[in-house]
Amino acid sequence: MNRAPRPDLLIAYLAAAAVAAHILEAAIPAPGPWFKIGLANMFTLVAFFHLGWSAAALVSLMRVMAGSLLLGTFLSPTFFLSLSGAIGAVLVMGLVPLLPFRVGPVGVSILASLTHMVCQVVVAWWLIIGHDGIFLALPWFLIGSWFTGLLNGLLAYLILTRLAAHQSMNLQW
Amino acid sequence: MNFFRLLRKATQPGDRWLMALSALLLIGYAGFGAGQRGTLVTIHRDNQPLNRLALAEDSSLLVAGRLGSVTVEVKGGRARLLEYDSPRMIGTRTGWIEKAGEIAVCVPCGILIQIQGEEANPTSSKLNSHGLDGIAR
Incomplete structure (x- = not known):
């Protein structure tokens, strides 16, 4: 999997891009903290397919930490929502290679996106809302995250094809 | 049109199975949740x-x-x-x-x-x- 001679640099660049996407997206008005496209997650996907699972986990966790520090939500309920979703999604990514068939960025993205939503709603129920009524809305949230997962998967695919095309550059800095 | 061509290029059979399966499960889940009347x-x-x-x-x-x-x-x-x-x-x-x-x-x-x-x-x-x-x- 380790095709780049300096994977640490690529991880840092991907994490920086993810933090930037995270903060840009926070500027887009949304009806609630869990109705986001999650554009930052496409960089996690790129890390997963280009460098492997541990790189994806690093990019994802660094994005949540740095993003929340910059937005001032560190250790707030929003942060825990974000963190739970990120951890859940990364764990599911780790299970994907165990599947009996090969799955590309789109499939992984949809799986991770659905997991992200389930984790967030469970944590929101636990920390913030505390009312079972929230689970009534879960299927509709999940339908939304299916589509955002598809979008992020396609974007990650586009980035990955370009990364592969530039492999001759060998990513040396 | 362009979107579907990209989608076909970006997905493998495994992706398509996952997409179809998860979409079906979600529709079923949403339909089930909406159908339950109270007493x-x-x-x-x-x-x-x-x-x-x-x-x-x-x-x-x-x-x-x-x-x-x-x-x-x-x-x-x-x-x-x-x-x-x-x-x-x-x-x-x-x-x-x-x-x-x-x-x-x-x-x-x-x-x-x-x-x-x-x-x-x-x-x-x-x-x-x-x-x-x-x-x-």
Whole structure:
């Protein structure tokens, strides 16, 4: 999997891009903290397919930490929502290679996106809302995250094809 | 058009199976959640269960809220909350609720009503018999 001679640099660049996407997206008005496209997650996907699972986990966790520090939500309920979703999604990514068939960025993205939503709603129920009524809305949230997962998967695919095309550059800095 | 060409290029059979399967499961899940009708409406005041009404028979119940009285009305298998002294009337504007799990809340009054599904309450008749409804009716 380790095709780049300096994977640490690529991880840092991907994490920086993810933090930037995270903060840009926070500027887009949304009806609630869990109705986001999650554009930052496409960089996690790129890390997963280009460098492997541990790189994806690093990019994802660094994005949540740095993003929340910059937005001032560190250790707030929003942060825990974000963190739970990120951890859940990364764990599911780790299970994907165990599947009996090969799955590309789109499939992984949809799986991770659905997991992200389930984790967030469970944590929101636990920390913030505390009312079972929230689970009534879960299927509709999940339908939304299916589509955002598809979008992020396609974007990650586009980035990955370009990364592969530039492999001759060998990513040396 | 371009989008579908990209989608075909970006996915392998495994991706397509996952997409189809997850979409089907989600549609089933959403349909199942939407289909469950309730049998009872429970009334809570300040998070404490106060009373229940069966949805099968039309009735209405006056409940003492923090801001004055609130009416819970049951009609045709649905329930609603009618407030009179709430500043924004959010509970009333929720309108009729009928599916298991749905709620209408008046936060300033401290009153919440929720529809319960089939299996929820074997004790409903017992609670109904010593609840507030005898006084309030």
